[in-house]
Amino acid sequence: MSSRAGSRIKQISTHLNSNPFLELNTPFSTERSARLEDDKGNRIPAKKVQEVKTKVAEVRNLAPKPPKKMSNQAPHPALLIPGPIEFDDAVLSSMSHYRYPILLHPFASFHIHGHLGTDFEVLGNLRKLFLTSDPASQPFVISGSGTLGWDQVASNLVEPGDEVLVLHTGYFADSFADCFETYGVKATQLKAPIGDRPQLDEVEKALKEKEYKMLTVTHVDTSTGVLSEIQALSELVQRVSPDTLVVVDGVCSVGSEEIRFDDWKLDAVVTASQKGIGCPAGLSIMMVSGRAIERFKARKTRPTSYFGSWKNWLPIMQNYEAKKASYFATPSPQLIHALDTALKQILSRPIEDYWAAHKTASQKVKKAVADLGLRQLASKPENQATGMTAIYLPEGITPPDVLPSLLKKGVIFAGGLHKEIATKYIRFGHMGVSVTDPDRPDITKAIESLKEGLTEAGYKA
Known part of the structure; x- marks a missing residue:
């Protein structure tokens, strides 16, 4: 036997030896016991070896562990504005899947080999998010911002010359009213002082003075952080003016605030993807009641928008839910896939738990604001939104004195x-x-950071 062959056999036999001299760094060595010797060649008993290993393990357990990586996204400042918000890694990564610009059935959970063979989910999960089981209601998802929801309401549910009552709690009521006027609809605003909301008796009086086709209310006005009482308003309208449609601007509320579409007898809720739902911006989302759909079908004039017309979109959405291929305008498959992921995350627990998490965070923020000696625009607790807080700065301090410091x-x-x-x-x-x-x-x-930023700006709590 050659020396080379002998050397090779010796190496192989080392791997086969149940008691190798040294532990081997191979998959085959994990179940073997090693025989160790000290620096004088004396064998170290297995018991002693185990004692040393135990002590090493204890030391390792006491050593500080590296911090858990919060995200696979590139480092960036935490986006804590009232939308767009921070997004979960899974939501963002779901947009990166290879997708053809599918025009026939974009609301399916696609597979590369065919999108029409998979189960529909997105519109069905929106029903769960809004808590509606009424088959006459209809979810809509259209490429666009939350503002497109205003156009859909103004061009489909009322006609030129109709009267609508717009409850005003901030900037976005002004804009919704302006949208109505653009379509020839007469908008009357019922305003409240900054930080407050119209009271129920004021709303009742307004409804009795004139016949309104619709009442609109901003659930959370992003400009003021004022929360409106949707359930009580809807009950009031049902009692005083039952033919008036109740339409909710929920762009800054859906996901973070309680909304019960069926129980509260709402006719339409307008929202968008980039706030409480936690999906990137670019999708206009609506839930519409069967009563509102019938109002649309009974209109005397054609809708005053083309892209936002339910004449075009209603059959599309109904076909999607029936798993039928259909097309009107090019959707955004990547955004819809991200929305699918976001909705599944939200609905992986009872929706009440999702609301409760927002409530807990909101209470923490609002306590911190009070502890700093600061005031909210919404001074009454019942008027304070869950998903955002609008904070008055101390006298003499303006946003440019604080915001750059927070960014740093x-x-x-x-x-x-x-x-x-x-x-x-x-x-x-x-x-x-x-x-x-x-x-x-x-x-x-x-x-x-807010505490530190205010201190740096010269404020002493």
Whole structure:
């Protein structure tokens, strides 16, 4: 036997030896016991070896562990404005899948080899999000922003010359009213002082004075952080003016606030993808009642919008739910796939738990604001939104004195939006993954950064 062959056999036999001299770094060595010797060649008993291993393990357990990586996204400041918000990795990565620009059935959960063979989910999950089981109701998802929802309402559910009552709690009521006027609909605004909302007796009086085809209410006005009482308003309309449709602007509320579409007898809720739902911006989302659909079908004039016309979109959405191929305008398959992921995350638990997580975060923020000696625009607790907080700055301090400092600390807040007081306050958004993921430090970090930023600006709490 050659020396080379002998050497090779010796190496092989080492691997086959049940008691190798040294532990082997191979998959085959894990179940073998090693025979170790000290520096004098004396064999170290297995018991002694085990004692050493135990001590090493104990030391390792005491050593500080590296911090859990919060996200696979590139490092960036935490986006804590009232939308768009921070997004979960899974939602963002779901947009990166290879997709053809599918025009026939974009609301299916696609497979590369064929999107028509999979089960429909997105519109069905929206029904679960809004808590509607009424087959006459209809969800809509159209490429566009939340503003497209206003156009759909104004061009499909009322006709030129109709009267609508718009409850005003901030900037977005003004804009919704302007949208109605653009379509020839007469909008009457019922206004409240900044930080407050119209009272029920005021609404009742207005409804008795004139016949309104529709009442609209901004559930959470992003400019003020004021929360409206949707259930009580709907009950009032049903009692005083039952033919009046109840339409909710829920762009800054769906996901973070309680909404029960069937139980509260709502006729339409307008929202968007980038806030409490936790999906990137670009989708206009609506839930519409059967009563509102019948109102649309009974209109005397054709809808005054082409792209937003339900004459075009209603059969498309109905076909999607019936798993029938259909097409009107090019959708965004990537965004719809992200929406599918976001909805599945939300609905992986009872929806009440999702609302509760937002409530807990909101209470933490609002306590911190009070502890700093600051005031909210919405001074009454019942008027305060869950998903955001609008905060008056101390006298003599303006948003430019604070916001750049927060950015340097890795936090982004929004400045004021209400034109009458824009220089006096800032807005803190707390929605989605920043509050539902218990391992994320976003809210705690933001509160600490706000304290430090105000101190640096010269404020003493």
